[in-house]
Amino acid sequence: DSGVTQTPKHLITATGQRVTLRCSPRSGDLSVYWYQQSLDQGLQFLIQYYNGEERAKGNILERFSAQQFPDLHSELNLSSLELGDSALYFCASNRGRVNSPLHFGNGTRLTVT
Amino acid sequence: TQLLEQSPQFLSIQEGENLTVYCNSSSVFSSLQWYRQEPGEGPVLLVTVVTGGEVKKLKRLTFQFGDARKDSSLHITAAQPGDTGLYLCAGVAVDNTDKLIFGTGTRLQVFP
Numbered sequence: 001d002s003g004v005t006q007t008p009k010h011l012i013t014a015t016g017q018r019v020t021l022r023c024s025p026r027s028g029d030l031s032v033y034w035y036q037q038s039l040d041q042g043l044q045f046l047i048q049y050y051n052g053e054e055r056a057k058g059n060i061l062e063r064f065s066a067q068q069f070p071d072l073h074s075e076l077n078l079s080s081l082e083l084g085d086s087a088l089y090f091c092a093s094n095r096g097r098v099n100s101p102l103h104f105g106n107g108t109r110l111t112v113t
Numbered sequence: 114t115q116l117l118e119q120s121p122q123f124l125s126i127q128e129g130e131n132l133t134v135y136c137n138s139s140s141v142f143s144s145l146q147w148y149r150q151e152p153g154e155g156p157v158l159l160v161t162v163v164t165g166g167e168v169k170k171l172k173r174l175t176f177q178f179g180d181a182r183k184d185s186s187l188h189i190t191a192a193q194p195g196d197t198g199l200y201l202c203a204g205v206a207v208d209n210t211d212k213l214i215f216g217t218g219t220r221l222q223v224f225p
Contacts, residue, residue: 002155033213043156043201043215056211090155098213099144099205104155 006105018079023091031096032074038087081112117216125222134187134219136202145185145204192223
């Protein structure tokens with residue numbers, strides 16, 4: 001058990017809709033990372049937060065946004081969903097240094113129909 | 114642009130065989146991490162290599178960081194079905210220090 005909790009585990013929704021994915025980091029970790037994993041593209045970095053502030057941004061679409069709350073949990077919001085957004089979305093956490101090992105949750109599988 | 118290329122992409126072998134997975138880049142990395150991901154789960158860290166030329170062993174797994182810190186390899190001796198999974202390398206490039214980038218992955222299947 002990594003200590004990172006992601007909800008929901010599965011999400012099925014229609015194109016054009018909006019969803020929110022939630023992540024609770026491991027106890028003591030200040031940094032949260034979001035990754036997207038699809039079959040043909042491996043793990044793509046989306047965004048990182050440290051203690052409530054955005055620290056680094058990857059190839060995150062404008063339709064996607066995230067935030068980290070004072071209690072350090074994080075939410076990833078995906079809007080105007082397209083079929084191509086279907087993927088596994090992983091949250092990971094660590095103490096804050098970017099090259100410190102990441103502890104991953106078990107992911108949210110999003111299916112857009 | 115994918116900074117970390119892994120090869121092979123897929124590997125299917127019999128129990129008891131040896132194998133090597135490669136992680137290559139044109140960029141220099143301050144360190145490289147190796148993760149294993151099993152179906153339905155998130156990646157789990159196996160090891161971190163920090164110094165150029167470093168070799169680390171984890172039971173039947175041997176990890177090496179290239180002298181120039183641009184590449185790494187993972188060698189598994191006498192593979193077992195429990196080694197089945199997706200192997201991912203990840204690192205922070207010295208010229209892109211705010212992101213941990215993952216490699217393209219090697220999917221390993223070990224048959225009994």
